[in-house]
Amino acid sequence: MRWTLILGSVAAALGTAAWPRVAFSQERAQPSRDSQIEREKLSLAGWDPDEPVPAYAYYKKGNRAMPVVLFLHGLGGSKEQDGQRLRDLAGKGFFVVAIDAHLHGERKVPGIFAPGKNLGNLGEDYSIWVHQTAVSHTARDVSKIIDALSARADVDASRIGAIGISMGSSTCMVLAWREPRISVVVGLIGAVDFWYDITKTPPGAEQDAKRQALSPRVRQLVGSLNPRDRKAAIAPKALFLANGARDKGIDIQSIKTFVKELRPSYRDYPDRLTFLEEPEVGHTVTDRMWREGTQWLLRHLVEKPIGSSR
Numbered sequence: 001m002r003w004t005l006i007l008g009s010v011a012a013a014l015g016t017a018a019w020p021r022v023a024f025s026q027e028r029a030q031p032s033r034d035s036q037i038e039r040e041k042l043s044l045a046g047w048d049p050d051e052p053v054p055a056y057a058y059y060k061k062g063n064r065a066m067p068v069v070l071f072l073h074g075l076g077g078s079k080e081q082d083g084q085r086l087r088d089l090a091g092k093g094f095f096v097v098a099i100d101a102h103l104h105g106e107r108k109v110p111g112i113f114a115p116g117k118n119l120g121n122l123g124e125d126y127s128i129w130v131h132q133t134a135v136s137h138t139a140r141d142v143s144k145i146i147d148a149l150s151a152r153a154d155v156d157a158s159r160i161g162a163i164g165i166s167m168g169s170s171t172c173m174v175l176a177w178r179e180p181r182i183s184v185v186v187g188l189i190g191a192v193d194f195w196y197d198i199t200k201t202p203p204g205a206e207q208d209a210k211r212q213a214l215s216p217r218v219r220q221l222v223g224s225l226n227p228r229d230r231k232a233a234i235a236p237k238a239l240f241l242a243n244g245a246r247d248k249g250i251d252i253q254s255i256k257t258f259v260k261e262l263r264p265s266y267r268d269y270p271d272r273l274t275f276l277e278e279p280e281v282g283h284t285v286t287d288r289m290w291r292e293g294t295q296w297l298l299r300h301l302v303e304k305p306i307g308s309s310r
Contacts (some may be wrong), residue, residue: 036060037087042097044148047140054106055079055099055145058090059154066095067159067301068149070142070182072168073098075120075131076113078105082165085290092298095155099145101168102137103130120249122198125215131167132194132221139174139225146181157181159301163293165285166190170197174225177233183306184238186293188285191250192241192258193228202254228258235265238272238300242289244281252277272300 038061046053056079059066069089073081079098090096100107112130113119119127142162150157161184164172169190176185191197199210211219227234241259245252259275266273274296278286300306 037090044145046144047137053099053141053145055097058086058096060090064154065156066093066154068155069094069096069297070162071096071098072164072171073101074166074168089294093302102134125218128198128218132225135167135171135174136225138171142175143179159305161297161301164190173227176237176239177227177230184297184300186240186296188242188289188293189244189247189250189283193254194222194226196251196254198222231262232265236269236272238306240274240293240296242276244278244284246281247283249283
């Protein structure tokens, strides 16, 4: 086992916490179709200094100044999800970081995902709290993780993108309006209007009644995150959204409305906003979604990075 220190702003983020004032990484070779791709196990400082964030980094050995892509998994998933896709992404020159979301993977708390509870349906206080707390906490973790990654010589912290699936896509949308260092966002099969998502009801009197029936804490939590209420803060980031028209959990019309509402703020950047609708697809990431999302990352992080004159 070889341990490596990740220095820089991590120590400042940890303050006077009881655990070490550094974040460590354990490197180990992993079987891969491409022997040039390294998978490195990371333990990173997150938003809570007492809760390190387990992660995997995938990258091509020997590369320097790689653009960063953060991968955020869905509800009930983990950093182990979509490993081959992430290796393939790393093969295109990205430094890919897959993290365990709050309450997931190595951060899971026994009993959170209790048998018989279908948290994916949302709709009531407990499931909404789990989902939205994971989104909120993980988004804050990402900001601290960017601080840590900035200290690595093999990454270019001026080029950072995020790609997420389902709940991870919702987290990406929070980062889209909140985190200025992320310039490219790919959201796959996720929600953009969190009130619509948790009530499964379009805006109006019926949704208002459902919202009012929730606990004050849950209402406050959702209200603090909802991307639709903060869409003016997203442009000029490059935003790619992809959803299935037959998704029973994410209403396709809410996505279309959101994109339509965003268009005026992208008047000067029309090539930085796009929406892919898969007509016969449910809550599934298709090969086309992943392929076009990857092309989006390449276009806006590699070929012509945002802020670059190239």
